[in-house]
Amino acid sequence: MHELSLALEVCRIAEASAAPHPARAVRAVAVEVGKDAGIELENFRFCLEALLSDVPFAGARAELTTLPGTDLRVTHLEVDDGRPDD
């Protein structure tokens, strides 16, 4: 029931984490979801994808991994730094 609140906080963390980097766009937000975190996974995915479809993310992917435990954790972001490929 609280999946939207958690997805909002994931987006806040993602935005704050991307801000110091010279990134043009966030391509993916990776989140670990503990099996005992009290989160309904598909509901959470729906909320997160809906939020990521809007600014400032403009369609970033939600990459959800389940694992044992009670934590919900943003593990990493994939960003496009706008530079040509090395």
Added chain:
Amino acid sequence: MAVRTIDVRERVMARNDELAALVRQRLQASGVPSFNLVSSPGSGKTSLLERTLEVLGEELGIAVMTGDVQTQNDADRLARRTERLVQAVVTGGACHLDAAQVTAALEAIDLERTRLLFIENVGNLVCPASWDLGETAKIVVLSVTEGEDKPLKYPKMFRMARYAVLNKIDLLPHLDFDLDLAVRYAREINPELRFFFTSARSGEGLDEWFQFLRAEARAPAHR
């Protein structure tokens, strides 16, 4: 385009937990105990607070913040029972209070004049269990018009609570509710739970509840 990976490794609840720790620190520094009242909708949290404010509001300098999804109705109801400020927190759709809302609401409360703080959470037995608000303890309210097996259905809430109020006991003669069974289920989940059996409507059992609050409240300031 070069795609790079940025390591984050941040718990999603981390910010809430930090804010809750600050709330806890602040309340402890002021010596003000705080109770987070949680229950399903309609179990009588607001009615219990109304009776509590009528009798002890002034004596114990009780401050209240009350969360509602969409209205200020509960805050308005409580404000009629006390001269003191009742802080309304409208969550705007969210199913629980969080520590940021409590932090903001605390700004309006004069802790010097407060000996006891109630935080009335949004009626919901699921989500409020996951948000630490910096409270001293959670008090779960269960009314006898609900099922005896609520503790088994919502174990996290009953595990997180230190006290349980079984409310609306004036209705017991009209119901099939098995009080002993409800207590047994709750103790299976949390053997440490302390119970109160009350009717906010008839006043039954409230004396023990009031005695408990008098004992918990911060000692009055010496003058």
